[in-house]
Amino acid sequence: MGKKIACLITDLYEDVEYQEPSRAFAEAGHEMMTIEKEKGKTVKGKQGKSEVKVDESIDNVKPEDFDALFIPGGFSPDQLREDERFVQFAKAFMDEKKPVFAICHGPQLLLTAKTLEGRDATGYKSIRVDMEYAGAKYQDKEVMVCGNQLVTSREPKDIPAFNREALNLLK
Numbered sequence: 001m002g003k004k005i006a007c008l009i010t011d012l013y014e015d016v017e018y019q020e021p022s023r024a025f026a027e028a029g030h031e032m033m034t035i036e037k038e039k040g041k042t043v044k045g046k047q048g049k050s051e052v053k054v055d056e057s058i059d060n061v062k063p064e065d066f067d068a069l070f071i072p073g074g075f076s077p078d079q080l081r082e083d084e085r086f087v088q089f090a091k092a093f094m095d096e097k098k099p100v101f102a103i104c105h106g107p108q109l110l111l112t113a114k115t116l117e118g119r120d121a122t123g124y125k126s127i128r129v130d131m132e133y134a135g136a137k138y139q140d141k142e143v144m145v146c147g148n149q150l151v152t153s154r155e156p157k158d159i160p161a162f163n164r165e166a167l168n169l170l171k
Contacts, residue, residue, distance in 0.1 A: 002029040003067035003170050006093075008086055008109065009052060010036050014074035015045030016156045017103045018052065021070060024163040030170060032070065035061055037083070046074045058085045063092035068170060073104025073124065073155075081112040091115055094150070101166040103153045107131060120146040122154050145169070 005025055009018060025032050036043060036054040043052050063069075069090060071077055080086040086109060093100050094115035102110060107123040108130070110116050117135030122144045131138045143153045143161035151169060153162035 002031055004065065005030055005032040005068045005070050005170075006061065006063070006066040006089070007032050007034045007070045007072070008036075008058075008077075008080055008090065009034050009043060009054070009072060010076045010079050011043045012046040012075035012079070013043065013052075013072045014076075014104055014156065015047040015049045016159065017074065017106075018045065018072040019050055020159045021072070021101065021103070021163055021166065024167060025070070025170075028167050028170065033061070033066075035089075043076075058083075058089060061089075063089055063096065063098075066093075066098070068099035068101065068166075069093040070166075071100070071102040071106035071109050073102075073106050075105070077102075077105050077108040081109045087113045097147070097149050099149055099151070099166070099169045101151045101162070101169075103158070103162050104155055107136075107152055119150055120144050121150060121152045123152055124154055 033055045039057040041054045091113035104124045121136045142158040151165045
C-alpha cells in the first residue's frame with residue numbers, strides 16, 4: 001500500500017533534488033502532493049531544467065492527511081520558512097514522529113521549526129553551522145537517518161543514498 005507524501009516546494013528549488021526523489025517515490029507506488037502558497041501555480045527549478053505544477057495550497061491541507069514530508073533543497077526552503085504556515089506544517093510532522101525527508105537546504109525549514117535539537121542530521125555545507133547552533137548532531141555524511149523518522153542528505157550526489165533510506169522508512 002503506497003504512502004501519501006507532502007512535498008513543500010516553491011520557485012528556485014534544486015531541480016534534481018525534486019525530480020529524482022519524486023520519481024523514486026512514484027516508482028515505489030507512493031503518491032506525492034506538491035504544496036505551495038497557490039494551488040495550480042507553476043514553480044520553476046533554479047537550474048531551469050524543470051517545472052512543477054502545484055497540486056494544493058498550504059491553506060487547504062493538514063499534516064494528518066499525509067504519511068510523510070519531503071523537502072527538496074535549493075532556495076525553496078529558505079523562502080518557505082518566511083511563512084509560518086509552512087513552518088508549522090513541517091513542525092507537525094517532526095512532533096508526530098512521521099517520516100521527514102530533507103535534502104541539501106531542506107533542513108532550513110526544520111531549523112525554523114526548531115525541531116533539530118539532539119537529532120543526527122546532515123545538510124548542505126553552508127548550513128552546517130546553523131544546524132549545529134540549532135542543536136543538531138551534524139555529520140558530514142551522504143545520508144543520515146535519525147530515530148527511524150528523519151532522513152537528511154547534503155547535495156545532489158547523495159540522492160541515491162537519500163532515496164534508498166527514504167524508501168526504507170516508507171516500507
